[in-house]
Amino acid sequence: MSAAAPALVRRVPRGPLRPARDALAVAGRNLIAYRRVPQLLVFSTIQPVIFVLLFRYVFGGAVRSLPGVPYVDFLIPGIFVQTTVFGAIGTAVGLATDLKSGLLERFRSLPMARSAVLAGRTLADLARNVFVATLMAVVGFAVGFRVHTGALAFLFAMVLVLLFGYSLSWVFATVGLAVGDPETAQAAAFPVMAPLVFASSAFVPVSSMPGWLQPFANHQPVSVTASAVRALVIGGPTTADVLQALAWCTAILLVFVPVAVRRYRRTV
């Protein structure tokens, strides 16, 4: 090339750390949005708080909880799980927004790790879930929720909730990339989410549902995770519930990480 060729540019050496570095850069960028547009965070916290108050003080009296368990102790583990499901919609909306704005196109023309956009997005959503789950725990304790087991079991329960939220992020990442438009993503996410959240043991015991619905409601991931969280904080046999919940998270990740990645490679 001619002498006028642009000066050489210093680069970070290519190495095994690049995917992590790029994912963190993208995650940092996504987290800034929560700081700049606090509405994003406020809406994803106000709604679960309203659910807590609604079920605790309005519907709660009419719900027959499990024998010997105060309804509030039944409810709050369900709320933890439900909150992460609703929160995962943010993953779909965020990716659809980036897709529509042309930002993903720019990213794909850059020498960055191909995995960074999805890894960064889901990582940022995990960080958001840590914040929201902490807040929900505080709200839960304020309305009378008590852990009957111990701090360690409670911590493990929260990790399980976050893991479940993380695996759901990959489901909704796929949805967001597939529809490519934030409003549509929001609309498309609801029918996926509604049966999972409402036909589950998140708010009411499955035994109160009609017989035909019970097999689904008993075994679908939201119920299973809620049961595992309940077992961990209320006490009693926990192993089977926790293993089932971990199995669901693993299965969802095994299916949806490759699906989302393939979708990302083919989209834009």
Next chain:
Amino acid sequence: MSDTAILVEGLAKRFGDVVALDGIDFQVPAGTVFGLLGPNGAGKTTAIRILTTILRPDGGRAEVLGLDVVGQAEEVRYRIGLAGQYAAVDPNLTGRENLRLTGRLAQLPAADAHARADELLGRFELTDAADRPARTYSGGMRRRLDVAAALVQRPQVVFLDEPTTGLDIHSRNALWEMIRELVADGTTVLLTTQYLEEADRLAHRIAVVDGGRVIANDTPAALKSQLGSTVIELRMGEAARALEAGDLLAERLRARPERDGATVRLSSGDGARLLIDVLRLLDDHQLAPATLAVREPSMDDVFLALTGHRAEGAAAEGAHRAGRGPGRRGGP
């Protein structure tokens, strides 16, 4: 390294039943500006997306700086900059953060990314707005930020997809100036545009694209000499008078008038002379036009001259589009 910055051979791409690129060829010498001129849907954006490694072609091949855009995509990405059709900046990040992020993702060391961001903010007159979220920027500022982001890694080849669409005249001129400076520094620029004037002002060479094919590839001067530098439009008020005027002009002047409803259109390399002759002749025959316009040839005129038909959909966008469409861009 070769002196050909971009090499495109038989490039083809289809989206389902829609043929976006039907085998295009062109070459861009290093350090020059190459314009892809064509209406919406001609395949310009598809070509850019293949050259910037975003899309894989279905057929043919393309090289940037001698590197294959499919087989050596990663190497290509280290050497190019892209400003796509929409200002692809994160509205929640400040201008400075946007450029730093792009720098980091282009694998610049943090200190270099920061320094480069500051330098580009100054160069694009964004220093005062550098620490405001980009969503508070005007359309022109956003676009400048977007082009700045394309330059963060000092690319050797820059792709600009309709860079001035939606810009006011001041911003447009500033961007044109910036492109000239880039090229003076040895950068190669490929830009797409719907406006002949833009291609004419900036590009050393222009490929006219229509329906996924290159229908002309020449210097702006040669293209313009093919169709004359001035277009005269006579609006006769009614079709019958236009027909009469057209016949008269065709018969008496060495011009090839084209009639479109009540409008007669002529083009010439010597617009002033032609205008005088036309008006004198029409006046002598009591065929004075209701209104008339004298203008530079538009892309539509180029198309007409090259293909004998008007660019599809061109009527709807005779003027600069007001803004960048909000919808996600479709494939073709």
